[in-house]
Amino acid sequence: MRQRTYGYDPVKMSRNMTVAELExxxxxxxxEHTLSADQRNGINMLDKKGMWKTDQVTWAIYYLTK
Known part of the structure; x- marks a missing residue:
């Protein structure tokens, strides 16, 4: 079953999902977004879209736990 992402909008995710679901x-x-060893540039282990998605999910978790 596919999980709803709400367009990775942190406000919508925090209103409609639990911390466990977000984690x-x-x-x-x-x-889905880990770069292979030869694609890594510097310290980034995720591609740009993966970093953005991770940031949105972690902000939703922060919003729920503050």
Whole structure:
């Protein structure tokens, strides 16, 4: 079953998802957007879209836990 992402809008995700659901999204994003060793530039292990998605999910988690 596909999980709803609400367009990775942190406000919508925090209103409609639990912290556990949001935390479960992080490994999925990491698996989908990890760069191979020869593609890494500097310290980035995720591609640009993966970094953006991770940032949005972590902001939603922060918003729920503050």
């Amino acid at each position: 479960a999204m992080l490994p999925t994003v990491k698996d």
